[in-house]
Amino acid sequence: MPRISFVNGNYLPHEQATVPIEDRGLQFSDAVYEIISFFGGKPLDLIPHLERLKKSLEGLSIKYDVEKGYFLDLLEQMIARNKISDGIIYIQITRGVAPRDHAFPKGEITPTIIATVRPLDMEAIRNRLTNGVKIITVAENRWGRPDIKSTSLLGNVLAKEAAAREGAYEAVYFDHHGIVTEGASSNVWMVNNEGILVTRKTDGKILPGITRLAVVKTQKGAVKGIEERPFSRDALKTAREIFLTSTTSFVMPAVNLDGKSVGDGKPGPVTRVLQKAYQKYIKEQTGQTVF
């Protein structure tokens, strides 16, 4: 069966899905995106993802009305046409096509919208969720608005490649004061050496993660509470537990940081509890037991 992708209202064989070379997404990374998971054909946290998409578009003054019905239909069509029930949809909206000039084009231009779907390798993910992953720390190298989910991702690409070269799953950024921001494609959490669950607040220096938000909700009753505040790379190095959250990481234990074991080198008890709480959250929305 051919892979079907989406460009500006059209469902096309993937290899025919293209954009003009003067699309501002290609020439300026003048574009935003979302990745939404679905299980049993049902999207997880569709509304928060669409709300964030709206904020990202507003952050770049891209005029595009985010309508829930449009994206529900897109999702249903992509799932049906690609016959995938558990996977992710990638949606990107660019400012559109215009003769190259840095500043926004004068007059109205039509944003470009593209989408692809692909299955998630849940077996590999479950394996990582059970055993934990290795992570490294790297110096912050991104542009000034990581809170906007844009495709200006070259810093993230280089950080992820640095991680991959060391056999690590994720690179965690620290700024020039030694303070952790977030992972190159995830939010970072720790249980510190006093047993307190800590994650950075959404202060403009991190992406407001949708999974982060869900875990903030689902931790209630599961753990004693969380502190949303900045923390240092040094504090991370003495943490009892570390985990990452993102759409494709779920609640991912990090058991090795910069080559050293985190705690006893196994996923910790708080992480386990939060994994279970998040699993329940997914089941409530989609009916599926995912991991």
Add this chain to the structure above:
Amino acid sequence: MPRISFVNGNYLPHEQATVPIEDRGLQFSDAVYEIISFFGGKPLDLIPHLERLKKSLEGLSIKYDVEKGYFLDLLEQMIARNKISDGIIYIQITRGVAPRDHAFPKGEITPTIIATVRPLDMEAIRNRLTNGVKIITVAENRWGRPDIKSTSLLGNVLAKEAAAREGAYEAVYFDHHGIVTEGASSNVWMVNNEGILVTRKTDGKILPGITRLAVVKTQKGAVKGIEERPFSRDALKTAREIFLTSTTSFVMPAVNLDGKSVGDGKPGPVTRVLQKAYQKYIKEQTGQTVF
């Protein structure tokens, strides 16, 4: 006559020039570019541009052999097919097409190469070169490697848009210490209040401008010399003269900074001398008197 553009060896009507939606240039701004001017059909500083292109590719570990003959042929074809003798060619090379994953794709992938040409509005440029332009200062907001000429340009886009909204030609960046880096698409020079010509050295925090390099060469004998060193936004505010250099700015006088006149509000004598020296430099290479 239809506009002809270039994609991976093919010369196509511009509207048919496209890239696949999973090109890493579109999804990650994992791409580099150059803009080279030509006058009377002859490129200006082709070799330095190709050398910088090579460095940008190396900086991102994109495996692509930059061959002079290939680009000379591309330039000749694009000039002939579009019947433009004075203009610019835009060349972009992306890492290529691959299933979406931040880290570099495993195995070999073929970089994507695209190009467009367009005429320069020399009348408008001459007008600006004669009368000078307005500029503003903005806080540095770019990713960590502005020395790589990449398409991760969203910070530059927002800075340029901020300038455009104030009727200014360029936005000049200053870092969190108040030190000037460069313009959003140009290098910045000043004649300071002691009469010394100053521009930042190529220290990794600015793009090594090709026009900058030419002016460093052509100033010899034209002015008493230059100091290549960092300087502050405060120093810029007391400068006698300010000018910008870039492929499409040439030696562009800035006569108004953040709403206040620079010097007497007219292009200054050192700027004039350097304009003439650069004009001579262009004529020696291309045979054309450009401005």
